[in-house]
Each structure stands twice: as structure tokens, then as C-alpha cells.
Amino acid sequence: MAATRDELFRVVRRFADAWKSDDLREELAGSLSCTEVAALTDLLRAGGEPEQARQWELAHAEADVTAGEECQFEG
Ligand SMILES: [Zn+2]
Numbered sequence: 011m012a013a014t015r016d017e018l019f020r021v022v023r024r025f026a027d028a029w030k031s032d033d034l035r036e037e038l039a040g041s042l043s044c045t046e047v048a049a050l051t052d053l054l055r056a057g058g059e060p061e062q063a064r065q066w067e068l069a070h071a072e073a074d075v076t077a078g079e080e081c082q083f084e085g
Pocket residue numbers: 043044070071074080081082083
């Protein structure tokens with residue numbers, strides 16, 4: 011059975027709260043793909059953390075060294 015809207019919102023809030031760590035961002039932002047960062051930042055925005063989402067995008071764009079591939083968050 012799928013979560014109710016209230017449960018879903020609570021889970022998203024909890025996720026956003028857990029992932030807004032500066033240390034976590036610095037450690038992981040460059041290891042995630044653009045697609046993964048997009049999914050993560052969608053969740054953070056849904057959880058009411060738009061500034062954290064932006065920080066993840068910036069940190070990822072800075073650290074994304076995928077050879078020959080354009081990072082979708084650059085520019
Ligand atoms: Zn990227």
C-alpha cells in the first residue's frame with residue numbers, strides 16, 4: 011500500500027533534513043551523476059529546502075569532472 015499524502019510529506023521532510031549537511035554535500039556532490047543530483051534536488055525542493063537544493067547543484071557542478079560530458083548544472 012502506498013503512503014498517504016501526509017506520510018509522504020513527512021518522509022520527504024525527513025529526507026531533506028538529513029541531506030542538508032554541508033559535509034555530506036562536499037563529500038558526495040561530485041560523485042553523483044547530473045541525473046542523480048536532479049532527483050535529489052527535486053526532493054529537497056519538495057521538502058521545503060530550495061536553498062539547500064541550489065547548494066547541491068553548485069557543489070556538484072564544481073566537482074563534476076565527467077570526461078567529455080557537459081554537466082547540466084553548469085552555466
Ligand atoms: Zn553534472
